[in-house]
Amino acid sequence: MRFILAFAFALLIFVPPLGAEEIRLDGEFIQGGLVRGVVPPGTVVTLDGRAVRISSEGHFVFGFGRDAPPAAELVLIQPGGEPETRILNILSRQYDIQRIEGLPKKMVTPPPETLDRIRAEGAKVRGARAFDSAETHFVAPFVWPARGRISGVYGSQRILNGEPRQPHFGVDVAAPTGTPVRAPAGGEIRLAEPDLYYSGGTIILDHGHGLSSSFLHMSRVDVAVGQQVAQGEVIGAIGATGRVTGAHLDWRMNWFEQRLDPALLVGAQVPKPKPKPEN
Secondary structure, three states, X not given: OHHHHHXXXXXXXXXXXXXXXXXXXXXXXXXXXEEEEEOOOOOXXXXXXXXXXXXXXXXXXXXXXXXXXXXXXXXXXXXXXXXXXXXXXXXXXXXXXXXXXXXXXXXXXXXXXXXXXXXXXXXXXXHHHOOOOOOOHHHOOOOOOOOOXXXXXXXXXXXXXXXXXOOOOEEEEEOOOOOEEEOOOOEEEEEEEEEEOOOEEEEEEEEEOOXXXXXXXXXXXXXXXXXXXXXXXXXXXXXXXOOOOOOEEEEEEEEOOEEEOOHHHHOOOOOOOOOOOOO
């Protein structure tokens, strides 16, 4: 209900004034939410002072991080018009606490000799998520990238071997090693690494305008950097690589550095594994 109310409120404040062209927003005005928009081509849009890319057809996208403040300022300047400021109310969320035991000590507190590697890999991941490409694959509905059981949710505060660590920024889909992972939407591969320290086999897929999907702990990486993939195309397989206690896919989404909740785009129900054929 609160999602519906937030969306209804957004529609209300974006009814255009008489004589103005239509401005539309569609999405979740909540921490971790993604919002898609359409404005007249040539409109300039900023969110909290940050320029937002607008496609030639007027499409754009932005998102709110896990701990986003209760309000954001959206400013729009239509061609030949004056700046219009809208305050977006962002709903807050309560996050779970997830306790994970049995991890190797080096995966909770990495030894000093691994720190340079971890820093270099982190910079590579941040670089892959920083692309502001002109693609608009985010316009189409997203789909789940794998079949299985949800074993971890976005935003939960993690306690690893009894020690508080960073929140979980993705949704985990548990399934056997080798289960296919498919592109939830089209895009270009920006990172394809078989063995990062924390995330193991890792892929980052650029959907355009700063929106990306990350796929962690994969047993197999079937794509290469620069490759274009279509929605539903197999990009790799679920595994148990990196910092894990069992086979699963950790699917994450970013709008640049803002961490988003993938489940808000596709719903809470993951497709069940396909039954094995009878002999």
